Amino acid sequence: MKTITSRGIALHVQTDGPESGPVVMFANSLGTDLRVWDLMLPYLPDGLRTVRFDKRGHGLSDCPEAPYDIAELVDDAEAVIDAHDLKDIVFVGLSIGGLIGQGLAARRPELLRGLVLMDTAAKIGSPEMWQERIDGLRAGGIESMAEAILDRWFAPEMRNDAARLAPWRNMLTRTPLEGYIGCCSAIAGADFTESTSGLTMPVMAMAGSEDGSTTPDMVKATADLCNGAFHVIPNTGHLPCVEAPEQAGALISDFLKEVGHV
Numbered sequence: 466m467k468t469i470t471s472r473g474i475a476l477h478v479q480t481d482g483p484e485s486g487p488v489v490m491f492a493n494s495l496g497t498d499l500r501v502w503d504l505m506l507p508y509l510p511d512g513l514r515t516v517r518f519d520k521r522g523h524g525l526s527d528c529p530e531a532p533y534d535i536a537e538l539v540d541d542a543e544a545v546i547d548a549h550d551l552k553d554i555v556f557v558g559l560s561i562g563g564l565i566g567q568g569l570a571a572r573r574p575e576l577l578r579g580l581v582l583m584d585t586a587a588k589i590g591s592p593e594m595w596q597e598r599i600d601g602l603r604a605g606g607i608e609s610m611a612e613a614i615l616d617r618w619f620a621p622e623m624r625n626d627a628a629r630l631a632p633w634r635n636m637l638t639r640t641p642l643e644g645y646i647g648c649c650s651a652i653a654g655a656d657f658t659e660s661t662s663g664l665t666m667p668v669m670a671m672a673g674s675e676d677g678s679t680t681p682d683m684v685k686a687t688a689d690l691c692n693g694a695f696h697v698i699p700n701t702g703h704l705p706c707v708e709a710p711e712q713a714g715a716l717i718s719d720f721l722k723e724v725g726h727v
């Protein structure tokens with residue numbers, strides 16, 4: 466476990482694998498922390514240097530007051546990269562983590578060998594939709610919305626498996642309210658349609674067939690902006706790294722080979 470500082474706040478970072486290994490960096494989604502990658506990492510090639518971090522307001526990172534702005538979240542990812550002197554990175558972003566990845570790709574393209582967009586889009590929802598969610602969260606807390614969120618996160622088989630669901634439900638509902646709301650504001654203000662259209666690096670996108678948040682059509686439209694590859698994982702919702710870790714890991718492993726990272 467390591468902590469770095471970005472804009473005065475502490476960010477929790479975990480690195481694994483040899484320091485000299487090809488770097489794969491991960492950014493997690495709204496309401497999850499860096500453990501969201503735990504089940505998938507064993508399906509990636511040996512010898513990688515994996516770098517994960519808890520975005521502000523999530524996991525063991527500090528939780529400043531909402532609202533946050535997507536540029537701040539990209540600053541945080543950049544701070545992790547600079548603190549570890551990372552270069553030649555394949556960046557894997559899940560949902561809001563994919564927005565962070567697109568922001569980073571636009572700002573510091575020289576750092577990235579490739580970008581993996583997992584259940585994300587250039588723009589997710591509308592400002593009005595996010596404001597409605599924020600208002601509901603302020604009124605009733607995350608618990609009041611947990612069932613609706615889990616319906617988008619997971620396909621019916623996992624959704625109905627109480628034991629398998631429990632840790633992810635707990636991760637969601639234990640997210641600090643302020644951190645969750647701060648990130649909702651960041652998503653509301655994020656639109657990378659223009660900059661993602663201009664990306665020239667290799668991009669691979671994937672979507673769970675049952676994702677109710679960033680639907681396969683939205684993810685494909687984003688991949689099409691930058692001539693990225695696109696894959697659908699069947700019977701899977703918004704978190705393929707949790708629900709279908711073997712398939713998601715295989716797609717990333719193939720991409721790492723295609724871009725010459727392994």
Ligand SMILES: O=C(O)CC1=CCC(=O)O1
Nearest residue numbers: 494495560561614617678
């Ligand atoms: O809660 C959801 O709708 C899922 C989600 C949207 C952006 C994100 O990071 O997660």
